Amino acid sequence: MVLMGLGLFLAGTLAVAIEVPDTTVTLYKDKTLVVRTATVKVAGTEQVQWPLLTGQVDPASIQVEAEGAEVQRVEVRPTYVPAFTAEEVHSALQRLGPPRPPSESLSYSRSQSDAFTELSIMAERGSPPAVDVMATLKGEGLAKVVLRYVLSGARGRYRVELTVRSQPPQVEATFLGHILQRTGVDWKDVILHFDLSRKMPPFEATGPLPERINRPDMLEEETALRRLIFNNIGQPTTANWNARASRQRDIPVVLIGTVVDVNTGAPLKDAVVTVATNRLQSRVYAFTNAHGEYRITDLPPDPAGYRLVFEHPRARTRVHEAVPAPNGGSLRFDERLWTGAGPDPDPPEPPVEGGCYLGGSVDPVIIDYLVAGLGPRESELIAPPQDFARPAGPPHGVWKSPDRRFTAPGRHIVLDNTAPRIPLLTETWPVTLHRQVFLEKDAATYLVGEVHPSAEVALLMHHWIQPVVDGKQQKFLKLWPRPPDNTFTLPLGTDPKVRAVRRVQRGPVEWNAREVQDVTVRVPNPYAEPMRVRVVDTLPRGARLIRITPGAHRDDETATLTWDLLVPPASTGAVSFRYSR
Incomplete structure (x- = not known):
């Protein structure tokens, strides 16, 4: 209102x-x-x-x-x-009491300290x-x-979340829009569309x-109130000369200038300008108006120059040392600050080798948004499933933003300086969970999900995903489809409780073979429910398969044998085969 x-x-x-x-x-x-x-x-x-x-x-x-x-x-x-309003300022000033020198600020009561803090926040x-x-x-x-x-001030990306449940076995896939909202205004009760392609x-x-239509600055009252705040919190807006300066000998200096955005040239209102010199009792402060202009009068000249500091709530601070301050006259000093609206004209020094530069205080909202768009470290990756029974798709692919518009269901509140993730599409797909062992190549037992998705699975492919399995956050993985049915294998890490054993021993010698080998793989089930296990093994090059127990799927192209077992609770599943060469 x-x-x-x-x-x-x-x-x-x-x-x-x-x-x-x-x-x-x-x-x-x-x-x-x-x-x-x-x-x-x-x-x-x-x-x-x-x-x-x-x-x-x-x-x-x-x-x-x-x-x-x-x-x-x-x-x-x-x-x-x-x-701020006049009521806010006068209420705080009344509780603060008459101005005091900075040396006496420690004697404030609790109420006066609270009022001083409120006024300091208003000043900034x-x-x-x-x-x-x-x-x-x-x-x-x-x-x-x-x-x-x-x-x-707003940016968007797409994200993917996967939630895997073992009972009942299913995968909930959510496609989200991730917004970095830094527009300076809250979005309340809005309909959100994403068209990022x-x-x-x-x-x-x-x-x-x-x-x-340009009108004169309508904030004269605010300007007067801001000056009143500065003078009452120990940041004087008038110059107080000390003994090093002489009004009989020195002619006062008037400092004027403008503060604008370095990229857009737009004036920056409420930029604070601080002047320090050894000929003043304390620093002098000024702030810019709606046109980015500031003016400080009655400054003592200083052969050593002034120290000028330019600050703004939405810009990087700039400091200038030993700015020439001649005796008398007018000194003009214009400043251009970087607000992030364009390229940084004065980028920080590159990081040292092995280090990382974050530029001082970095907004955690920005960090969350940027880090979410980066790939994980190698140590954070889920080991890929050793699914040698089927040809794997390319592990690295370029994900392209879908050429379609998404509308977020319902209405939303997106506050300024936040980075929310807005669900755009959620689907539930059936999944078959099983363990997988290939002891000739790897001693681990892998937990694998065979997912049967809808056509929307294309939205998930080639994204870095950190799935949640039965309520527990897992490491990262990247998905790729398996043509022609688009099913995909979802690696869920390893299962240390299942410790399979592979044993190889010589078999009885045959007249037409130099050697005969018997291979046996045993997989114990430590769980109280039946456990699906896929056992994969290979025939050596040039070997002849003599027998196999139980029956297995044989792929001559990859020379693999694959068994799909259902091991009863507290039991051990076993497969074996004999070959000669």
Whole structure:
């Protein structure tokens, strides 16, 4: 309601206020499109007032169209939302009491300390940018009004989750959209679309182009309150000369300049400028206005120069040492800060060999989003199933974003500075769980799932996946399909409880063979329920199979023998074969 009142005040006229528009957010490969729809009643010529658009809105992208009415004019007014109210500031100042020197801050009571902390937080809090949009409509009756604009600061990726259950044996596959939401505004009760395989298509305006109307800064009260806060928390905005400076000898210096985004050139409001010199009793502080401008007067000149610090809540801090400060006159110093809106003009030093540079304090939300897109370390991989009975597919493939749009079921709340994973599609597929041994190649017993998926399995292929098996998180794996039926083997690690034994001994000599070998594989079942086991073995090159017990599937191309056993509880399954050569 505060934002709505501010919007009506900026417009300077009474308009039809759209209270709660229906909002849709579509994430494309390159941009994020927001569409807000509302139904209003029009009687003749009416002005429609949207709630203030906050966050990283591109004012040039704003378009308004209507069904059931004619859009005659669209006005766009860039502005800011006050970072705090007068009531908040005066309440904290009253509890803090009269200003004290920094040396006496330790004598604050608990209430005064809390008030000091509140004021310090307010001093660092920037005024969020906003855009006020008003449309003039002409018509009679109900009209559907649509507002479109581009929002920066959001990125999307696709993710996959697999949950395997042994009772009943099934795999639940979930395809998700992973959002890095850093747009400066919360998305509340929105419909989410993901179309990450293509760039946002251009949309043509059916009505008049928006008129950008620049108004003087409407935040004079906030500026006065911010100056009051600084002066009461030991960050003076006026210069106090010390004994090294002489007003009879020295002529004061006026420091002016602008602070802008290094990539976009946009002015940065609420950037804090700090001046330090050995001719001041304490540092002097200033902050930029809506045009990115700052001004500090009555500074003493210093042959050694000034130390200037430029800070902003959404930008990297810059420090300049020994800035020349001549006697008298005006000194201009403009600064360009990196906000992350484009390439970093001053990247950090490359990491030392074997090290990793994270650039100081890194937002854990960004780390979660970036790390989720990287492949796991070798130690985090599930050992592949030793399924030598069937030809394996390529272990490495390039996953391509599906050329389709996904709509997340229901409505969602996506808060700013979060990285939620939104389920887009969930399916349950049957799976046959069994153990697998191939003792000639590997002593381990592998736990394997043979999954029979739907056609949507293509969404999962070539993703790094960390499955959950019966409630326990496993290591990473990557899937690939097995043509032509798209079934795939799901490696689930090894089963240390099942310890199979392979024994080879000489058989009775035959007249037409140099040697005869008997091979026996025994697989004990330590569990209280029947256990499926696939036993795989090979015939040596040039060998002749004499007998096999029980019957097995023989693949002459790979020279493998495969048995599928069902071992009763607390029993041992056994297979054997004899060959000569």
